[in-house]
Amino acid sequence: MTTQTKPEEAAATAAERAFLSVRDLKVHFSTEDGVVKAVDGLSFDLERGKTLGIVGESGSGKSVTNLAVLGLHNRKNTAIDGSITLDGQELTDAGEKQLETLRGKKMAMIFQDALTALSPYYTVGRQIGEPFMKHTGASKRDARVRAIDLLEKVGIPHPQQRVDDYPHQFSGGMRQRAMIAMALSCDPDLLIADEPTTALDVTVQAQILDLLKDLQQEFGSAIIMITHDLGVVANMADDILVMYAGRAVERGTVREVLKTPQHPYTWGLLGSMPRLTSDVDEPLVPIPGSPPSLLNPPSGCAFHPRCAFTEDVAGGRCSSERPLLAPGRAAACHLSGDQRQQLFIETIQPRLG
């Protein structure tokens, strides 16, 4: 997702080069009330050593996308369509055994809350060493050495002693570090971080993000950073994908999306974020309304019921026709490029300060 000159060609080469490539992914759950279209036609690419930030409100399909990549969705009630290729290997039709050899080794996940994501019944060392034993056939003793190594790498003091501690004996920040150590156990090429800092206080957040950046430089992993915190993405990501109601609505580099956002939803997200430079008396502007039901999403552009600019589009296309997201730097919106440019400069930018 770099150049903009010839979109089709650029997309094709990006997909070839990409380490992880998701094409037209659909994840639909069947429930008693009907089919929930949690992810509905999502495409993105990620290269080795790069970080992709996926941003959106709760229920926009961020986490579901990544569970689908790992194959951890409930197979009984979930229909998956489209393609996910990791290093040339198709994942959507891979068998459970095949996925087990990939999980933890080639792709690993850092969960949001380490308190619930680490089992209270086993020592931290055992939980870190377990995937190492499974994937490399290492002995218990080697796994322990590996766990101590990793604990040291993620900055746990006295790893020789702490390796035999249980998660409840760790502080919140240390648990998150241990969780990261567990994900790094087999040097995965793809690291999915699902809101890795949401449960932590701000100083620890910064430390964890720095740690992730350092580790990425060392291991060269690709990272998917799922978050609703634009500050985290600004700090970490190379590219940004903004999701709304199971679809990507805007895509670009961090600079492009944060400096010159093009989609009204992204404007809303940026407008609801506090800024150090703005006046303290100036209230934050939330996006009106609430995220749509994925059981019965709005017609046309899913954002149109909450969008302030639908009248600028002729013929009511916002509620009748779904805008497409072009490859490369793009936003899925019926407003023309000039209109967006003008609206952003005149009404949005002054508010963002």
Next chain:
Amino acid sequence: MLQFLIRRTFGAALILLLISAFTFFMFFAIPQDPALLACGKNCTPDALAIIHKNLGLDSPVPVQYWNFLVGIFAGRDFAVGHCAAPCFGVSFANNQNVWDTILDRFPLTLSLTVGSLLVFLTLGLGAGLLAAKYRGTWLDKTFSSASLVISSMQIYFLGPLVLLALVYSTGWLEKPKYVPFSEDLGGWFMGLLIPWVVMATIFTANYTRMSRSSMIEQLQEEHVKAARAKGMSSNYVFFRYAWRGSLIPIVTILGIDLSSLLAGGMVTEFTFGLAGLGRLALESVVNKDLPMLMGVMLVSAALIIVFNLIVDALYAVIDPRVRLS
């Protein structure tokens, strides 16, 4: 751990003391003279007075209680002879030594209780695990609906049915009886097989449902998903991660169920004509036989306390957070 044990032992002693005092004084609140029972049809006031003296009923109640307590540790002398420590007295009804009677009946009750405990834990937890593993399939539905039906099968209803089917009409098994297992292990096992299974039936159904729901809850835990995300196989995660956690609520319920287990034992003894502590307890209540009643109460209470200690120790084995705090 040592401190924990000492504290618990003191607690247990206190509980036993309170139970004994409560039972003792409550007994004398009953407006009927226990000596009348021993006195027979042609009772004269003189004969009654002699019996009172022989049974030690002529002194004030607190003194009687004190003598009872002393007897447990030091032994006592009765008109019928010496009663060595631990002396719980002599039965009002038949002059038998209470402690000897209890020792005679206790092995049956222990065999019955522990045996059926093992049966329902094995079957109940096993069926619950299978139902959770194959949730939503015909297997799960069969187990779930069967456990609903079976949980309403009372011992006194199921017992005679099983006896009719397996003993009286087919002769496949012998009528339940108690053979001390030090004498004949096979006879002990075959003699108690039917009572074990019948007594365990309701518990099995309940523990199946409990184990299933606890397991389903655990399988949705984040750490189970995290273990899957690092590539551990579904069977490994099922047993190592989910099962371990699912045991904690089950152990809690087990601690609560221990007294109903003893009550179930009582009904089972009656159903199959076995002579254990449960039968003894009921007989002593009917006969206003205070020494026997006290003895059975205290032994049952001690049994429940010991079981509870084991349950508490199980928590520590399962959950390091209990062990280390």
